[in-house]
Amino acid sequence: MRRADRLFQILQYLRGGRLTTAAQLAEKLEVTPRTIYRDVAHLIGSGVPIEGEAGVGYLMRDGYDLPPLMFTHDEMVALVAGARILQTWGGSKMAAAAQEALVKIDAVLPEAERVRAGHINVHAMETPWHGGSWRAFVDQFEAASENLIRLQITYEDEAGNRSERAVRPLGVWFWGKVWTAVCWCELRNDFRMFRLDRVVELAERDRYRPVKGQTLQDFIDTEAYCR
Template sequence: MSRPARLLQLLDLLRRARQPRSGPQLAQTLQISLRTLYRDIATLREQGAAIVGDPGIGYEMRPGFLLPPLMFTADELEALLLGARWARQQADPQLASAAGTAMDRIRSALPLELRIEVDTTGLLVPPVATPDQQPEPWQSSLRQAIRAQHKVVLHYQDQHGVLTHRPVWPFAMAYFERCRVVSAWCELRQDFRHFRADRVLTLHDSGERYPQSRQQLIRRWLQHTGYQVQMG
């Protein structure tokens, strides 16, 4: 976990706590040392967080303290909420849970009038999965491999039922309504290939970083496919 993400999680823990949390409790929850926790608390205090307490006593957020309000337009909030609701329907359980947590965190930092807008929005994402359609168990592993830029080996069954072992360098995953498609460089074909996640039988993350960066692969892939995408 990055330090900014850890600081945000620490703020969230203190904000939700109903009684002071001890340093060891917080450190254990965040999986960091006590020394790191004390440094993080000092950093948050320097940035204006009203954290009271000391080692041996416990820490809590001063009553009435709120995170700095996040100012979004109504359209921006609706876009965020719609995206989070879509992710909760379409993504793997880990990503779906993260989408819900992210929206809860954003909601808690909003001014009252914007929080009401979020709670009463009429934008809905109806379920699209049939009862026998479950998220592929490899989604989370594939996402993590893409993030870490790791080579993986797919035991893959193509549309004709042919089984192959594919060492690939995954760099993107597209979420279509009925399936997820992984874009990767295939060592077997020495070319870019696309694999449906629901045709992956097993997946092994080698833990080995592939030789090119994800950014390089995406640029090559865009040139290869002829897509005209503006890169920010």
């Protein structure tokens, strides 16, 4: 967890005048009490009205609230543009999450910022390529790379020839029009990039362990994607 996220969570736990010890906070946030002591000292130094001391506990009186979420115009353009691009070009779950993120941001923005966000004229348009099951495959390859799940795929090359592959997904890359999955291909015993719009079928298999020389960083270091 990033420190900024941890500080925000500490504020949430201390709301409403609840006395909470550093040990309790440390257990909830999976850090050491010493880390909590430093974080609380930082919050107090920033002007947050936290009362208490180490060994006793901390609380924050009612009435303190976080300032409204604020973004610069360029930050808001980047967030809205990114979310709209994912809604159009991302996987099914990515698209839904992007929409939900926009709803949440809109709910906490001050009125003036909400109006400005609604007038951002950056859009992503669909094309005839959007047919097929590629959206689901984006989500499945992404989840498999995160959870280290081997996949069995039926893949069709540019000439229409099909092959069966057992692959270890390492990540998904977007190239402006197509998504590719970077994988360690067990058939070729080498790195391969598969266009997700050419994947015909997909099934999960067992978990795999990262192997030195077969990781995404190893692939990037080879600069094979540049050739």
